[in-house]
Amino acid sequence: MSAEASTPQDAPSTRVLTLPNLLSVVRLAGVPLFLWLVLGPEADLWALGLLVVSGLTDWADGWLARRLGQTSVVGQVLDPVADRLYILAVVVGLGLRDVIPWWLVVALPLRDALMWGLVPLLRTRGYSSLPVHFLGKAATFNLLYAFPLLLLAEAGGLVGDLARVFGWAFAFWGLGLYWWAGVLYAWQVRTLLRGTERLPREERRAASTRQGSRAERAGGRTRAGRGA
Numbered sequence: 001m002s003a004e005a006s007t008p009q010d011a012p013s014t015r016v017l018t019l020p021n022l023l024s025v026v027r028l029a030g031v032p033l034f035l036w037l038v039l040g041p042e043a044d045l046w047a048l049g050l051l052v053v054s055g056l057t058d059w060a061d062g063w064l065a066r067r068l069g070q071t072s073v074v075g076q077v078l079d080p081v082a083d084r085l086y087i088l089a090v091v092v093g094l095g096l097r098d099v100i101p102w103w104l105v106v107a108l109p110l111r112d113a114l115m116w117g118l119v120p121l122l123r124t125r126g127y128s129s130l131p132v133h134f135l136g137k138a139a140t141f142n143l144l145y146a147f148p149l150l151l152l153a154e155a156g157g158l159v160g161d162l163a164r165v166f167g168w169a170f171a172f173w174g175l176g177l178y179w180w181a182g183v184l185y186a187w188q189v190r191t192l193l194r195g196t197e198r199l200p201r202e203e204r205r206a207a208s209t210r211q212g213s214r215a216e217r218a219g220g221r222t223r224a225g226r227g228a
Contacts, residue, residue, distance in 0.1 A: 018070040020061040024078035027057050031082075031089045038093040044154055047093075051148040054086055058144070080132070083140050084112060090147040099150055100171075107175060108143070111182045118189045125196045130188050135181035142174030 015021075030050050037047040061079065065071045088109055095105035122128065149167030153160045 013070070013072045014074075015070070015072050016074050018065070018072055018075065019068065020065040020070050021072060021075050021078060023057045023061040023064070024075060024082055027054050027061075027082040028078070028085065030054055031085045034086075035089050035093050038151075039096060042097070044151055048148055048151050051086075051090070051144075051151070054082075055144055055148075058083065083144070087140070087143055087147075088112075094147065094150060099154060104171070104175065108178065111179055115182055115185060118186060121189060121193060124198050125192060126199045127192065130185065130192070133181050133184055135177050135184065139174050139177035139181055142170045142177060146170035146174055 030053070034047055034050050034054075037043045037050065058079070061075065065075055091100065091105045091108050094100045095102055119129070122130070146167050146169075149163045149170060153164035153167055155163075
């Protein structure tokens with residue numbers, strides 16, 4: 001009952017022009033800039049600074065959305081998309097620079113590709129997605145710390161050596177959590193498929209829209225409760 005009462009004020013809006021969304025767009029614009037800095041002039045310090053700014057804006061857009069009451073449907077799409085694109089850009093850029101091995105470059109996008117492969121199965125039950133598991137957020141957190149440190153390791157010296165140790169620690173934890181979160185997500189999909197009936201095609205779109213709205217509201221409340 002209390003959850004139903006809180007739904008109207010917690011539900012994300014359909015507004016597009018908000019400050020958090022602007023920060024997310026700025027983060028997205030930084031993706032090609034990062035690749036150019038790493039692969040063109042090899043300006044590692046500038047690329048490192050860009051990753052730091054990206055991390056700060058990632059935190060700031062969520063904080064501002066809650067603080068200003070500007071949680072939006074668009075923002076809930078932009079934020080994870082920006083995270084995934086940054087991770088993809090960083091692993092490709094660092095892989096081409098031989099900073100990280102190619103097995104790591106392949107392992108991260110492969111997991112995302114497998115997750116996308118589950119979407120058509122969800123749609124047969126009228127779902128567009130399932131709630132994001134906290135392990136997925138923890139994995140992203142570790143990876144977004146790992147790659148700047150591994151880039152800093154290229155500087156050499158004591159700072160570079162320490163950055164390499166901590167960077168690989170974050171990378172291995174992040175990779176493990178990333179795949180474990182994927183396994184849990186796949187298990188949730190399996191449970192859903194076994195426990196629900198396949199919907200007729202004409203009913204799927206309406207059911208998916210209703211489920212997406214409920215998931216977005218729940219996601220907004222969950223992020224507000226975590227405060228991160």
